[in-house]
Amino acid sequence: MLTDRQLLILQILIDEYIQNAEPLGSRSISKRQDITFSSATIRNELADLEDMGFIEKTHSSSGRIPSEKGYRFYVDNLLSPVQLQHHDMAKIQSLFHEKMYELELLIEHSANLLSEITNYTSIILGPEMYETKLKHLQIVPISKGTAIFVLITDTGHVEKYTVDLPDEMDAADIERTVNILNDRLKGVPFSHLRLKLQQEVQGLLRTHTENYKQTLDFLAQLFQTEKSDKVYYGGKTNILNQPEFQDVNKVKDLYNAIEKQDLVQRLLHQDGTSGIKVKIGAENTIQEMKNCSLITASYSIGGQHMGTLAILGPTRMEYPRVIGLLDLLSKDLTKVLTQRYYSN
Amino acid sequence: MLTDRQLLILQILIDEYIQNAEPLGSRSISKRQDITFSSATIRNELADLEDMGFIEKTHSSSGRIPSEKGYRFYVDNLLSPVQLQHHDMAKIQSLFHEKMYELELLIEHSANLLSEITNYTSIILGPEMYETKLKHLQIVPISKGTAIFVLITDTGHVEKYTVDLPDEMDAADIERTVNILNDRLKGVPFSHLRLKLQQEVQGLLRTHTENYKQTLDFLAQLFQTEKSDKVYYGGKTNILNQPEFQDVNKVKDLYNAIEKQDLVQRLLHQDGTSGIKVKIGAENTIQEMKNCSLITASYSIGGQHMGTLAILGPTRMEYPRVIGLLDLLSKDLTKVLTQRYYSN
DNA sequence: GTTAGCACTCTGTCTGTTTGAGTGCTAATT
DNA sequence: AATTAGCACTCAAACAGACAGAGTGCTAAC
Known part of the structure; x- marks a missing residue:
């Protein structure tokens, strides 16, 4: 479809625009060392590329900027995988070499690292509890009618609920219940808890507790x-x-959008469980992100999807670098987590 | 020091400026219904007020705006306590009437409510654990060499630490230790835990566990x-x-400053434990807040300081309204929390 | 097919002008 | 003696015109 020369010009135009955020004219392109033909020729090519919808003008006599279609083409066809800088690699290494106990802390640090390296905003979803296993469970009454229900998973995650405590349940009942639950539910993945509860625990409770109902x-x-x-x-x-x-108004809209957690959760969830996905401009379902691109990668534990890493930036984003980084980090994260939580 | 007329003019000027964010001239002031004298007279008074440092010009022929000293004087001497709007009162009431289990959730909702009513940014610190009492404690090994240590307080707060687990400690040791700790430390305030540990628990451990050291x-x-x-x-x-x-650059600086949690913690901590404090402009120790005012109020449980409510806005802030709101909310919060966590 | 040349377009900047809101000062008024 | 009217002056903001510069598209020559 596109000639080699058109590909070259498109590549140059997008690369430069990503760097400088300024419309690029035929003359600037022709001045580059890797360009052997004149600005007039380039003008013709640019006109063709514009006709095909890959680039556009900001006004009738301006230079060209990439269109969303252009970025899409760039990401799909022109991407030259880029080697990460040494010091960025080093940062990633040191992230995993720190003695980082808490899974949450590791994720939090990963988010900071991503934004630090890319200079964009990072969003990380997860880790999902769905397939993690129950390690221990506790019910602690804290006042009349109220108790704290605590679940601890094999990934070291602690989940807490405040719940109503029926008047009829006394300390002995609670203790018996907790013991039965711990006995029967330990090691069970969260996704099976409810089923297991019905199958095994109900009967036991009937025989062992005072106020069964x-x-x-x-x-x-x-x-x-x-x-x-x-x-x-x-x-x-x-x-x-x-x-x-x-x-400031654009910023405000965007901030308000990305702070709606449920929206963001859905957004990061929908991209499935494998590979790197790039959403450019209007491809994002969220209105306020129409000037942004979102790149996502997923991480997992032992083959089980755990969550999503994402980078949010302007459509004029350094795609090669970000994609390379996300690819590396998601794989490293998967490796480290699997090693830590799956082997035993 | 100031004549009644000067007081009146200063009050009007600051009130209006807070509303409209625009420098106010003598003519606009003279047009008000509560003003009986001419713009020329006001010009003279304004000149005097400027000499005294309460107001200033943005350029040589502009109207006047309040100086920081002016705001200070306004807050200290001219503040007419303002009645909250009915619908705002209603919102506060409904905040407390919801069946809100979690203390954390209540605080979070309070923060949102504050910002919603004031249209400024709210910051809430706490609640402090210092004087809350231990309700239950648990040690859960999750993998070789690592365990989760969970503390539950009488306010329903769950605190979690990931800790190294010595190889020598086996399940029986852990259970004995947990039992001893729960037995001896239940009901003890966090501030006394360490002391109590030394006084009572050490001896017991020596006699009851295998690997004492x-x-x-x-x-x-x-x-x-x-x-x-x-x-x-x-x-x-x-x-x-x-x-x-x-x-955007001012915003960035400010955001970066208020997201440094340790800084903010110190800032909100230092204002002591009672009453409402107003920090105007450069009175804030944080450079980036020099165009902001910070109003703080503290809340407590049963007389024990628990945390701080704060509103951050421009120096041109609606002081009367914000102060009234913070006063009300901090007292209500104190009342509700005391009732919930102190009576039993 | 490529390129030189040229007319044209649009933005951004600079300059000068005008308008309006404000001041300070002085002299007249109460 | 305090107040006010009047006036010259100042500054910012808005506006208009001129101009430079970077770009385009098109045509004709190479």
């Missing part, structure tokens, strides 16, 4: 709430460095 | 970390609505 109601309450995955952000203020976000 | 080392580890109070934010993007923050 209340206890059962109580338990139903415990396991009904579905906590949504946590969202971690890094470098939110990096958005303000971009020339396309010098207008 | 390792266990002790382990425990020392558990109780050494001091978690700092959590910081809750509400309405961060409200800053972008203010005309004084239309410049």
Whole structure:
């Protein structure tokens, strides 16, 4: 479809525009060393590329900038994988070499690292509890009618719910219940908890507790709430460095959008579980992101999808670098997590 | 020091400037219905007020705006307490009437409410764990060499630490240790945990556990970390609505400053434990806040300081309204929390 | 097919002008 | 003695015109 020369010109134009955020004219292109033909020729080519919809003008006599279609083509066909800088590699290494106990902390640091290296905003979703296994469970009454229900997973995650405690349940009942639950549910993945509860625990409770009915109601309450995955952000203020976000109102709209966690959760969820996905401009379903691109990669533990890494930046984003980075980090993260939480 | 007329003029000037964010001239002031004298007279008074440092010009022939000294005087002497709007009162009421289990959630909602009512940014510090009492404690090994240490307080707060687990400690040791700790430390305020540990628990451990020395080392580890109070934010993007923050760079500096949690913690901590404090412009120790005012109020449980509510806005802030609101909310919060966590 | 040349377009900047809101000062008025 | 009217003056903001510069598209020559 496109001639080699058109490909070259398109590549140069997008590369340069990503660097400088300024429309590029035929003359500037012709001045480059890797260009042997004149600006007039380039003008003709640019006109053709514009006809095909890959580039556009900001006004009738301006230079050209890439269109969304242009970026799409660039990402799909022109991407030259770029080697990460040494010091960035080093940062990633040191992230994993620190003795980082908490999974949450590791994720949080990853978010910060991503934004630091890219100078864009990072968003990380997860880790999902769905396939993690219950390690221990506790019910602690803290006042009349109220108790804290604590679940601890094999990934070291602690999940907490405040729940109603029926008047009829006394300390002995609670203890018995907790013991039965721990006995029967330890090692069970979160996704199977409810099933297991029905199959095995109900019967035991009937025979061992005083107030069978209340206890059962109580338990139903415990396991009904579905906590949504946590969202971690890094470098939110990096958005303000971009020339396309010098207008405070645009910033405000975008901030308000990305702070709606449920929206972001859905957005990062929908891209499935493998590979790197790039959403350019209007490809994003969220209105306020129409001037942004979102690049996502997923990480997992032992083949089980755990969450999503994402970078949010202007459509004029350094795609090669970001894609390379996300690819590397998601794989490293998967490796480290699998090693840590899957082997034993 | 100031004549009644000067007081009146200063009050009008600041009130109007807070409303409109525009320099006020003698003619606009003279046009008001509560003003009986001419613009020339006002000009003279304005000149005097300027000489005294309460107001200033933006350029040689502009109207006047309040200086920081002017705001200070206004806050200290001219503040007419303002009645909150009915619908705002209603919002506060409904905040407390919801069946809000989690203390953290209540605080989070309070932050959102504050920013919603004021249209400024809210910051809430706390609640402090210092005087809350231990309700239950658990050690859960999750992999070789690592365990989760969970503390539950009487306010329903769950605190989690990931800790090294000595090889020598086996399940029986852990269970004995946990039982001893729960037995001896239940009901003890966090501030006394370490002392109590030394006084009572050490001896018991020596007689009841296999690997006394390792266990002790382990425990020392558990109780050494001091978690700092959590910081809750509400309405961060409200800053972008203010005309004084239309410049993206100013916004960036401010955002970067308020996202440094340790800084903010110190800032909100230092204002002591009672009453409402107003910091205007350069009175804030943080450079980036020199165009902002910070109003703080503290909340407590049963007389024990728990945390701080704060509103951050431009120096041109609606002081009367914000002060009234903070006063009300901090008292209500104190009342509700005391009732919920102190009575039993 | 490529390129030189040229007329044309649009933005951004600079300059000068005007308008309006404000001031300070002085002299007249109450 | 305090107040006010009047006036010269100042500055910012808005506007208009001129101009330079970077770009385009098109035509004709190479």
